[in-house]
């Protein structure tokens with residue numbers, strides 16, 4: 001199931017935030033959105049998981065606009081892990097993950113043994129089974145992030161939307177999450193700040209700057225020193241990663257004097 005964002009425009013607070021952004025997330029691939037702070041990555045993702053209706057443009061799942069679906073239908077196709085992990089309810093991690101089953105059940109229907117098994121498996125996949133009985137509100141930022149990913153997995157959709165899924169995670173869990181997402185084989189679109197994680201785990205990248213997509217393609221084609229300088233305002237040495245062969249970036253501030261120490 002491919003996800004195609006076509007010419008998405010969004011205005012917020014009287015300001016144009018997205019100026020006609022188009023992105024293709026191919027079926028079964030991991031598509032990364034990268035770009036500086038405020039470039040519109042989260043806003044674009046919010047139009048996909050139906051938190052924000054675009055002023056114009058389409059969010060197409062195999063040519064069906066997600067904004068034409070009923071909420072339940074959309075939730076059977078698209079699962080999301082938003083950036084905001086505020087705990088509003090006094091529920092356990094297991095109950096939070098079980099919410100992922102809602103679109104598959106009749107309203108007020110009790111959870112089945114199969115639901116419980118799906119929830120358990122989802123918690124296990126993100127290394128959060130020991131947290132199952134804990135109150136969600138008492139979890140650390142990284143623990144919450146993993147539980148929210150488990151909720152998305154329990155939803156059993158074909159499309160996964162992740163907004164900076166690694167930002168609270170320690171080094172091991174960052175790598176575990178990216179590998180898990182890659183190995184799921186789902187159509188995935190994610191905002192990601194860490195360009196080395198993006199380069200290693202994403203099949204394709206779209207670079208946003210000031211609400212526009214300014215480059216798209218495989219990481220090795222997109223993450224060039226010239227683009228990193230013009231969009232991210234950093235100097236970059238791009239070398240093949242000694243283990244994976246994927247591009248690996250060594251970043252320096254633009255003020256670095258050649259051959260000298262960073263200023």
Ligand SMILES: Nc1ncnc2c1ncn2[C@@H]1O[C@H](COP(=O)(O)OP(=O)(O)OP(=O)(O)O)[C@@H](O)[C@H]1O
Pocket residue numbers: 012013017035036037038039040041042043044191
């Ligand atoms: N409700 C709102 N009203 C006005 N402006 C908004 C609103 N929500 C977001 N913005 C603005 O839209 C722009 C894009 O925000 P967005 O969160 O999409 O960027 P981002 O690329 O995800 O940034 P970051 O990397 O910092 O997470 C920012 O300038 C932000 O201040």
